Each structure stands twice: as structure tokens, then as C-alpha cells.
Amino acid sequence: MKVYFEKSALMNAINTVLKAVPSKTNYKILECILIDARQSQVVLTANDTELGIETTIDARIETHGITAINAKLFAEIIRKLPDSEILLQIEDNTALIQSENAKFRIMCDDPDTYILLPQFNKDHSIIISQFVLKDLIRQTIFSIAVNDSNPAMSGELFEVRENQLRVCSLDGHRISIRKVELNDVYPNFQVVVPGKSLSEISKILTGNADSEVRIFFSKNHISFEFDQTIVVSRLIDKKYFNVDQMLSNDYETCITVNKKILLESIERSTLLVKESDKKPIIFNISQNSMELIMNSSLGHMRDEIMVQQYGKDIMIGFNPRFMIEALRVIDDEEVQLYTINAKAPCFIKDQNESYIYLILPVNFNQAI
Amino acid sequence: MKVYFEKSALMNAINTVLKAVPSKTNYKILECILIDARQSQVVLTANDTELGIETTIDARIETHGITAINAKLFAEIIRKLPDSEILLQIEDNTALIQSENAKFRIMCDDPDTYILLPQFNKDHSIIISQFVLKDLIRQTIFSIAVNDSNPAMSGELFEVRENQLRVCSLDGHRISIRKVELNDVYPNFQVVVPGKSLSEISKILTGNADSEVRIFFSKNHISFEFDQTIVVSRLIDKKYFNVDQMLSNDYETCITVNKKILLESIERSTLLVKESDKKPIIFNISQNSMELIMNSSLGHMRDEIMVQQYGKDIMIGFNPRFMIEALRVIDDEEVQLYTINAKAPCFIKDQNESYIYLILPVNFNQAI
Numbered sequence: 001m002k003v004y005f006e007k008s009a010l011m012n013a014i015n016t017v018l019k020a021v022p023s024k025t026n027y028k029i030l031e032c033i034l035i036d037a038r039q040s041q042v043v044l045t046a047n048d049t050e051l052g053i054e055t056t057i058d059a060r061i062e063t064h065g066i067t068a069i070n071a072k073l074f075a076e077i078i079r080k081l082p083d084s085e086i087l088l089q090i091e092d093n094t095a096l097i098q099s100e101n102a103k104f105r106i107m108c109d110d111p112d113t114y115i116l117l118p119q120f121n122k123d124h125s126i127i128i129s130q131f132v133l134k135d136l137i138r139q140t141i142f143s144i145a146v147n148d149s150n151p152a153m154s155g156e157l158f159e160v161r162e163n164q165l166r167v168c169s170l171d172g173h174r175i176s177i178r179k180v181e182l183n184d185v186y187p188n189f190q191v192v193v194p195g196k197s198l199s200e201i202s203k204i205l206t207g208n209a210d211s212e213v214r215i216f217f218s219k220n221h222i223s224f225e226f227d228q229t230i231v232v233s234r235l236i237d238k239k240y241f242n243v244d245q246m247l248s249n250d251y252e253t254c255i256t257v258n259k260k261i262l263l264e265s266i267e268r269s270t271l272l273v274k275e276s277d278k279k280p281i282i283f284n285i286s287q288n289s290m291e292l293i294m295n296s297s298l299g300h301m302r303d304e305i306m307v308q309q310y311g312k313d314i315m316i317g318f319n320p321r322f323m324i325e326a327l328r329v330i331d332d333e334e335v336q337l338y339t340i341n342a343k344a345p346c347f348i349k350d351q352n353e354s355y356i357y358l359i360l361p362v363n364f365n366q367a368i
Numbered sequence: 369m370k371v372y373f374e375k376s377a378l379m380n381a382i383n384t385v386l387k388a389v390p391s392k393t394n395y396k397i398l399e400c401i402l403i404d405a406r407q408s409q410v411v412l413t414a415n416d417t418e419l420g421i422e423t424t425i426d427a428r429i430e431t432h433g434i435t436a437i438n439a440k441l442f443a444e445i446i447r448k449l450p451d452s453e454i455l456l457q458i459e460d461n462t463a464l465i466q467s468e469n470a471k472f473r474i475m476c477d478d479p480d481t482y483i484l485l486p487q488f489n490k491d492h493s494i495i496i497s498q499f500v501l502k503d504l505i506r507q508t509i510f511s512i513a514v515n516d517s518n519p520a521m522s523g524e525l526f527e528v529r530e531n532q533l534r535v536c537s538l539d540g541h542r543i544s545i546r547k548v549e550l551n552d553v554y555p556n557f558q559v560v561v562p563g564k565s566l567s568e569i570s571k572i573l574t575g576n577a578d579s580e581v582r583i584f585f586s587k588n589h590i591s592f593e594f595d596q597t598i599v600v601s602r603l604i605d606k607k608y609f610n611v612d613q614m615l616s617n618d619y620e621t622c623i624t625v626n627k628k629i630l631l632e633s634i635e636r637s638t639l640l641v642k643e644s645d646k647k648p649i650i651f652n653i654s655q656n657s658m659e660l661i662m663n664s665s666l667g668h669m670r671d672e673i674m675v676q677q678y679g680k681d682i683m684i685g686f687n688p689r690f691m692i693e694a695l696r697v698i699d700d701e702e703v704q705l706y707t708i709n710a711k712a713p714c715f716i717k718d719q720n721e722s723y724i725y726l727i728l729p730v731n732f733n734q735a736i
Contacts, residue, residue: 073639073666080636102636106667268448268470271441298441299474 001065001090003037005057007083007099013044013057014075016229019200021071022048027115032068034114035088037061045117046071051197052117053204055229068109069095077104117232122216122223124189126160130226131209132180136167137202139178139329139355143322144195145171152192152238158215158222159190168243169195174322175246175358191217192240197233204229247356251338251347253311255285259335262290263327265303269294270320272301280317280364285309294320295365316342317364326357369433369458371405373425375451375467381412381425382443384597387568389439390416395483400436402482403456405429413485414439419565420485421572423597436477437463445472485600490584490591494528494554498594499577504535505570507546507697507723511690512563513539520560520606526583526590527558536611537563542690543614543726559585560608565601572597615724619706619715621679623653627703630658631695633671637662638688640669648685648732653677662688663733684710685732694725 014033022030025048034045042059045052067090074097078086081099089096090108097104137156145153148171157168163182168175201224205213213226224231266281272294273279284291288309294301316339326348327335338347339361348357382401390398393416402413410427413420435458442465446454449467457464458476465472505524513521516539525536531553536545569592573581581594592599634649640662641647652659656677662669684707694716695703706715707729716725 076639077636080632080639082632101672102633103670104640104667105669106640264448264450265470268445271444271448272472272474299472301473302471304469 001037001067001088002061002063003042003088004060004062005042005086005088006059007078007081007086009057010059010086011078013055013228014071014078016055016204017044017046017053018071018075019203020046020048020051020053020231029068029109029113030115031070031072032109032114033071033074034066034068034111034116036066036111038064038066045114047115047117049115050194050234051200052232053229054117054232055227057228065090066111067095068111068114069106070109073106077106117230118221118234120218120221120223120232122218124160124187124217126165126182126186126215127184127212128165128180128182128215129209130205130211130213131207133213133215133224134202134205134207136165136178136180137198140167140169140176141195141199141202142169142325142329143171143174143176144169148172150238151236152240154196155192155194155236155238155240156198157190157240157243158193158217160186161188162186168240170241170243173319173360174326175243175356176326177243177353177356177358179354189217190240191222192236192238193222194233194236197222197231201231201233204231246345246358248345248347251311251340253285253309253314253339255290255310255337256308256334257290257305257337259327259330259333261305262335263324265292265305266320266323266327268303269301270324272296272298273320274298278319278362280362281320281323282315282317282364284315286313314339314342316346316361318346318359318361322359326359330355330357369405369435369456370429370431371410371456372428372430373410373454373456374427375446375449375454377425378427378454379443379446381423381596382439382446384423384572385412385414385421386439386443387571388414388416388419388421388599397436397477397481398483399438399440400477400482401439401442402434402436402479402484404434404479406432406434413482415483415485417483418562418602419568420600421597422485422600425596433458434479435463436479436482437474438477441474445474485598486589486602488586488589488591488600490586492528492555492557492585494533494550494583495552495580496533496548496550496583497577498573498579498581499575500548501581501583501592502570502573502575504533504546504548505566508535508537508544509563509567509570510537510693510697511539511542511544512537516540518606519604520608522564523560523562523604523606523608524566525558525608525611526561526585528554529556530554536608538609538611541687541728542694543611543724544694545611545721545724545726547722557585558608559590560604560606561590562601562604565590565599569599569601572599614713614726616713616715619679619708621653621677621682621707623658623678623705624676624702625658625673625705627695627698627701629673630703631692633660633673634688634691634695636671637669638692640664640666641688642666646687646730648730649688649691650683650685650732652683654681682707682710684714684729686714686727686729690727694727698723698725 036043087098095108159166216223279296282293290305290307292303404411455466463476527534584591647664650661658673658675660671
């Protein structure tokens with residue numbers, strides 16, 4: 001095998017597949033990138049058996065072949081080589097990597113032992129833009145449960161209903177829901193995608209609004225195809241929660257508030273919260289004003305924000321982190337908060353429910 | 369005490385003194401910033417007993433007073449408050465910190481127990497620009513010895529000889545020397561300044577070429593006075609090494625080489641060096657060419673650079689990190705390396721010796 005690459009193209013391709021190289025693995029071969037130059041283009045593959053990534057690049061192939069090279073070392077060498085054409089030549093078990101006068105010789109592995117990406121029936125597919133998919137993930141990924149006993153909570157629900165895609169995540173204290181319109185009508189179906197796969201995919205997506213992603217679904221796998229890249233992830237084989245049952249349109253109080261001002265005030269209050277303790281941020285809503293109260297062993301904070309209030313006064317407490325994480329991913333300038341009482345879920349949502357953030361309140365000491 | 373601050377001025381002053389707040393200390397009071405508003409301006413002080421920093425800011429003082437407030441919490445609160453005027457008001461043991469509607473109340477400490485900066489006789493002083501001092505530190509600090517049994521090695525020699533300031537650091541494997549001309553002639557003297565103090569000072573210096581630093585020396589202390597700030601450090605009470613004895617102008621080979629190309633090639637070679645092993649970078653200099661060779665368990669690198677060579681051929685090995693750290697702080701486009709043989713010190717220096725970097729070579733396996 002003897003192939004000449006353009007450095008930046010090779011570097012981009014390596015950076016793309018690196019997201020699927022496991023940091024720890026029992027299969028040493030998976031620490032490698034598979035480099036396949038048997039056809040007219042070069043295909044790079046990495047696979048941690050849950051997530052696999054394959055990307056294709058143009059290169060000048062002098063002798064066809066296939067090899068597997070330690071991903072981390074290969075990436076570092078390419079990054080540090082001069083910005084010139086890069087030669088990769090395999091002889092026996094040694095890879096020669098050369099650019100200008102700089103020559104590296106490192107061991108390579110047996111490509112025959114590499115675990116290839118799963119082939120699966122592409123039962124359904126939808127098309128959305130890279131921009132929308134990247135946003136959907138960013139706006140929901142924070143509320144999956146980490147290390148939870150229920151595997152479904154470590155994933156996100158991707159649900160297609162006619163011409164709508166709905167993405168949900170929940171962790172027992174809160175639910176995040178985002179909904180987008182699709183350009184076509186599709187058969188209804190739903191799958192649960194591992195959160196880890198989604199966060200790696202979102203790092204590869206350019207976020208370009210003009211560039212499409214085709215998403216294929218089967219019973220056990222999902223694949224995302226865009227640009228020169230295919231990302232395949234296993235699905236979580238568990239039934240997801242009945243989210244609709246947890247939602248409600250009832251409220252006793254609705255406030256409209258400037259998002260940035262509210263977010264900054266809550267963030268500020270967390271300066272008084274040490275990592276270990278779970279102090280609530282208390283909203284005291286009355287007469288078109290919202291008082292924010294935080295009491296901890298470090299000190300006290302009080303702040304006051306003007307709001308538009310519909311309905312009765314209420315005093316309600318929240319884990320400040322849950323409020324912060326939801327508010328950070330809402331792009332609207334003003335948000336609506338809907339509450340019933342100090343023990344019922346609070347909803348942050350827009351008029352047409354393109355987003356819904358449900359957050360459970362927490363108890364707080366009334367004697368503040 | 370009741371004082372109104374401009375937020376950015378207060379934040380800058382806090383960031384300046386924070387460098388001297390100890391992360392761990394047996395004196396709880398030293399985790400505080402001392403805030404002294406007894407005069408017409410406000411003085412902030414932090415002190416870890418080795419290094420102390422004092423900075424003065426303008427403020428609107430309504431009631432004079434003095435207090436001590438936990439440095440980390442105070443800094444975080446000020447940083448997160450709205451960009452408006454900030455009120456600091458002390459009542460009993462509580463500090464009220466307010467900006468717009470946001471009010472924090474935190475405990476404050478007894479300022480009488482604070483350990484003030486040492487007062488000392490300012491026997492000598494010199495004046496240099498912030499730019500030059502910051503550069504001097506950056507260009508030498510990397511070769512002090514960390515955790516060495518010899519305390520003098522953990523500091524830098526500051527030596528004034530007539531109208532020259534020479535700064536030296538060494539760690540047993542290498543010596544770094546920088547020399548600058550002063551605008552005046554001063555009596556000769558030398559002190560050893562703790563490396564830790566110097567690296568904190570260099571973070572505070574703006575690096576402005578038009579702004580002066582006045583450096584005062586006494587037997588046990590050094591102080592740096594610039595802008596609105598005074599930094600005081602203890603000195604290391606040890607005799608420094610006779611550096612001049614270690615220097616030499618003899619050489620058998622001198623090469624002139626492009627600094628950037630040499631540095632990048634050595635940096636590249638370290639990709640093959642795992643943290644634990646100590647593989648040398650080998651320079652094989654012959655016929656106006658320098659071959660760079662690295663062999664490790666991970667692989668092999670060879671590179672070739674054109675050089676201008678005077679004198680005999682030589683093959684010599686170095687700890688690549690020592691070469692990298694010296695080359696990184698040299699601003700010249702081309703550098704001269706002077707060698708005698710594979711066991712004698714190598715010198716990197718310019719014509720008028722404004723910098724001298726001495727690096728000891730290491731043994732290497734000739735059978736490469």
C-alpha cells in the first residue's frame with residue numbers, strides 16, 4: 001500500500017473518526033484506525049462497538065492496500081508533520097509516514113482482525129439539516145441520566161410522527177423535549193439512541209444549515225449519513241417512558257420573564273452552593289415581581305426581577321442547576337414559566353410547544 | 369464601612385491580589401483579602417507569607433473602615449454581579465455586597481488578625497520596564513529545579529553589575545541566562561528570588577514597554593512596585609552557584625540553524641517518547657546538514673535540516689524537552705549552537721550573549 005494524502009484532508013478525516021476510538025478497550029485492535037485503500041478512494045474507520053464512524057477521502061493511491069494504525073499516535077504524527085503532501089506506505093508490519101524530509105516509521109496492526117461496522121436493514125429514513133440535528137442534541141442532551149439503573153434514561157427518544165421529529169430526554173427530575181417539522185411525511189416509529197453516541201455525533205456535525213443528514217433507523221441500529229461520513233450507533237433495546245402522560249397544560253400561574261436576566265441571577269446564586277449540598281433557588285412571585293432567594297452556609301442572596309404575571313402568587317423552589325441548564329439552551333429572549341403549586345411540575349415552553357422543559361420543584365424551608 | 373466601587377476596577381484589583389492568596393494554609397485568615405478603606409483610597413492585600421501583594425484603587429468611600437473577606441467567594445460574587453456600581457457595606461460580621469437589585473450577604477473576618485506585608489529597608493533599587501521584566505522571567509523560569517533538595521535551585525539569581533541586570537536559573541542539567549542593559553549604573557549585588565514568586569508576578573505584569581517597574585532589594589526581601597501595585601517576596605537565603613565558572617567560549621563545532629524548523633522537528637520527535645522513558649533526540653551534524661534521529665519503542669523518526677556548519681562533524685544527543693524549552697523562548701529567527709564533543713555542554717547563545725542557554729548532552733546508543 002502506497003498512498004499520498006493532502007495533509008488537511010487527512011487530518012479532518014482522522015479527527016472525524018477519532019470520536020469513535022475507545023479510550024479503554026479489551027480489543028487492542030480497536031485502538032487503531034482502519035485505513036482501506038483497496039478501492040479508488042480511501043476509507044477511514046473507527047469503532048468502539050457501540051459507535052462506529054466511517055469517512056471517505058480523496059487521495060492519490062499508487063499501490064492499493066489496507067492497514068490498521070494506532071489512532072492516537074497516527075493522529076499526533078499527522079498533526080505535527082509539515083503542511084505538505086503526506087506519504088503513507090506499508091511494508092510488512094511497518095508504516096512509513098513521510099512529509100518533506102520528516103520520516104516516521106511505526107508498527108501497524110493486522111487489518112483482518114478489525115471489527116467492521118455492522119451492516120443492517122435501513123427500514124426507515126428521514127432527512128434533516130445538520131444545523132437542526134446539532135441543535136436538537138444540544139438542547140436535550142443535558143437531561144439524560146448518567147449512571148442510572150434504568151438504561152432507557154441514558155438515551156434519548158427519537159420519535160417520528162408523520163411530518164414531525166420529537167426528541168426527548170429525562171432523568172427522573174426533569175424532561176426536555178424538542179420538536180421539529182420534517183419536509184416529508186414518514187411512517188410513525190420511535191427508537192432510543194444512546195446519549196454518548198449523540199454527543200459524539202454532535203461534535204462531528206458542522207452545524208451547516210444547507211447540509212443534509214440522512215438518518216436511517218432499524219430495530220437495533222441508527223445511522224447518520226452526511227458529507228463523506230457515516231456514523232452508526234447501536235440503539236438501546238428498552239421501551240421508553242410514556243412522556244405524553246407526564247405533560248399537562250394546566251397552570252395557576254404563568255409568568256413571562258427576560259431569559260438572560262433570569263439565567264444570570266440564578267447562576268449568580270449558585271456561588272453560594274457548595275458542590276455537596278443541594279440548596280434550592282426560591283422564586284417568590286407576586287405582583288409582577290419575582291424575588292430570587294438563596295440561603296446557604298456561605299451566605300444569602302436576594303435579587304428581584306420584573307415579570308409579567310398571570311394568575312396567583314406563588315413561592316416555589318428548584319434545583320438551580322436544572323433551571324440553568326434548561327434556560328441556557330433556549331434561544332428566545334423571553335420565556336414563559338407555568339406553575340400550579342409548589343409541589344407540581346413547572347413547565348417552560350413556547351406557544352407552539354417547539355420546546356417543553358418540565359422541571360420538578362424541590363422542598364424548601366418556608367422560614368427564609 | 370460603606371464603599372462604592374466601579375465594577376471593572378474592583379475586579380482588576382481582586383484579580384491582581386488573588387495571585388498571593390494561598391490555596392492551602394493553616395492560617396484561615398490568609399484565605400481572605402484585606403480591604404482597607406481607612407484612608408482616601410481603598411487598599412486590597414493578599415499574603416501567603418512568602419509572597420504578598422497590595423494594590424490601591426479609587427472608590428467612593430461613604431464610611432471608612434477595614435475588613436477581611438474570603439478571597440475566592442468575594443472574587444466570584446463580584447465577577448457575577450451586574451456591570452453596575454458595587455456597594456460593599458460592613459455591619460458587625462456581615463458584608464453586604466450589592467449591585468442593582470442583587471444583594472449578597474456573607475460573613476467577614478476580623479481584619480486585626482491579618483498578617484500584613486513585611487516592612488523592610490529598601491537598600492537598593494533598579495528600574496526596568498514591565499515588558500523587559502516579564503520577558504526575563506518567561507525566558508528563564510522553565511529551568512529552575514522543582515522539588516530539589518537544594519533550595520537555591522528553586523529560585524533565580526537576580527544580579528546587578530553596574531548597568532547590567534543578569535537573571536539566571538539552573539537545575540543541574542542546564543542553565544538559562546538573560547542579560548539586559550539598565551538605564552543607570554547601580555552598586556553591584558545579587559539575590560535569589562523564589563521561582564514561584566516570579567511566576568506569579570509575571571502573571572500580574574501587563575508587559576507594557578512604556579510602564580516601569582521599580583525593584584527594591586534588601587537582605588531578605590525583594591519588592592516590585594508598578595502601576596497601583598506592590599508585590600513583596602521573601603528571598604532565598606542561600607548562596608547561588610558560581611555560574612561564570614560553568615560557562616566557556618570554546619567550541620569545536622558551531623552551527624547556524626533556522627529556529628522554527630529545528631524546534632518543530634524536535635517537538636515532532638517527542639510524539640514517540642512516552643512520559644516515563646527518557647529517549648534522547650540525536651543530532652548528527654555533517655556537511656552543512658543536521659540529521660535528527662529518535663528511536664523508541666513506539667517507532668523511529670528521521671528528519672534532515674540544512675544548517676551552516678563551522679568546524680568538525682559531531683553526533684550528540686539531548687533530552688528533547690530541554691532543547692524545546694530553550695528554543696521556545698528565543699525570539700531570534702536563526703540560532704547558533706556551539707558544541708565541543710558529545711559529552712561537553714552545548715551552548716545556544718547570541719553574538720553579544722544577551723542570552724546563553726547551556727544544555728548538557730546525554731548518552732545515546734551509537735548503534736542507531
